[in-house]
Amino acid sequence: MDPTDQIKYVVVGGGIAGVTCVETLSLFGENASVTLLSASPLIKTVVNYTKLTQVAETFDVQEEPLAAVENKNTNVHVIQALVTSLSTKDKKIYTSDGRSLSYDKLCICTGGRPKMIAEGNPLVVGIRDTESVKDFQKKVKTARRIIIVGNGGIATELVYELEGCEVIWAIKDKSIAQTFVDAGAGEFFLEYLNKDKEKTPAGPSKRLKYTTAETGQPGEPLPSGQGGALGPDWTRDLEICGHLSQISHRVHVEREVEVATIMSADEFKQSETKEISPWPDTSDQSNTSSENHPSLWPLYITLTNGKTYGCDLVMRLWSQARQMGCYAAKCMIADVKKEDISMDFCFELFAHVTTFFKFKVVLLGNFNAQGLGDDYEVLLRVTKGEEYVKVLLQNGRLVGAVLVGETDLEETFENLILNRLDLTPFKENLLEPGVDIEDFFD
Helix, strand or coil, X not given: CCCXXXXXXXXXXXXXXXXXXXHHHHHHCCCEEEEEEECCCEEEEEEEEEECCCCCEEEEEEEEECHHXXXXXXXXXXXXXXXXXXXXXXXXXXEXXXXXXXXXXXXXXXXXXXCCCCCCCXXXXXXXXXXXXXXXXXXXXXXXXXXXXXXXXXXXXXXXXXXCCEEEEECCCCXXXXXXXXXXXXXXXXXXXXXXXXXXXXXXXXXXXXXXXXXXXXXXXXXXXXXXXXXXXXXXXXXXXXXXXXXXXXXXXXXXXXXXXXXXXXXXXXXXXXXXXXXXXXXXXXXXXXXXXXHHCCXXXXXXCCCEEEECEEEEECCCCCHHHHHHHHHHHHHHCCCCCCCCHHHCCCEEEEEECCEEEEEEECCCCCCCCCCCEEEXXXXXXXXXXXXXXXXXXXXXXXXXXXXXXXXXHHHHHHHCCECCCCCCXXXXXXXXXXXXXX
């Protein structure tokens, strides 16, 4: 390829990964013509980006009209359409509005499609993108009880945010939030499941918000789950309230279960299932929604543990990507230039920062003992209501950590993991509350 030729890059997907990829291509790609294809008229962009450590980072996600990325980058063109087919042989991509686009390099950043447990049932809702959240907000207003199926980040945040209805949380694991944290940290969070949320404001949101109606862009209706995935602060300024004004926060967890069957009220009456499981807390006198007459519930869920619950709504929950979008763009540029590219430093160590139950959560390295077998040691420090600190050592070296709360240990532990320092002489004091660990390793 002649270096003076214009290189046609096409990126599919208007989420964080896709937009980051486009911005990186626009910035570093020589003679680059970049096209962004998005099913949604709204894109997700990163704002308030902060590096906590060499690897760990935090940011907010801002929604903008699709045209915004075109306005900010002179060599970027945007198209709102669905991709209908792809020919890798001809290097062409075909869209729902009848276009065919040729490309030199293609990056697909559409993420995964939510796995629904009852496709087409209006009372079974999947949350992945902004549009599905808006749909859920409308439906939850009349709900007395909701069953949430899933144990990832969005499920954990949603269980905490939901008010004004009963919540049955069905998880296939032994502990809550196990996708992110170990059973000990899950136990630390348990007491906050049924606590009333603190109403202290988190400060004004400085992010602009748009709806699809406000973008002024024509386009076909967006199919469920086709928009960009939710960002890390998706619950900010979001009120999710059910029909029961007399209750604030009520959650019951069903562990190690999956959904066996979903029945409408008519199907339930005709089924062999006659026993409906009552709300587990029989001491709760304000439990007005949980009477067990079959006509009360539009939907009935049987779990693999044999229990059947009536409910108004079922949620199937899902989970993001800045570093991968940036790295994908650099790889495409390097390939065009016939250059080698070294692995980005962000891949030296897994690091993730999020928030559960208003607690800051930092995950580092093999935080859940992934791939360590049985040959590792755990050090633990727990201060109830304040912090949960767990570190994993293998052959005397720090290989992973789970930090819940304002511990200020993420940078020190990240450096210890990367430096592979033998901590055997220090491990007895490593988590001592009165010991400043940073002083050991300055």
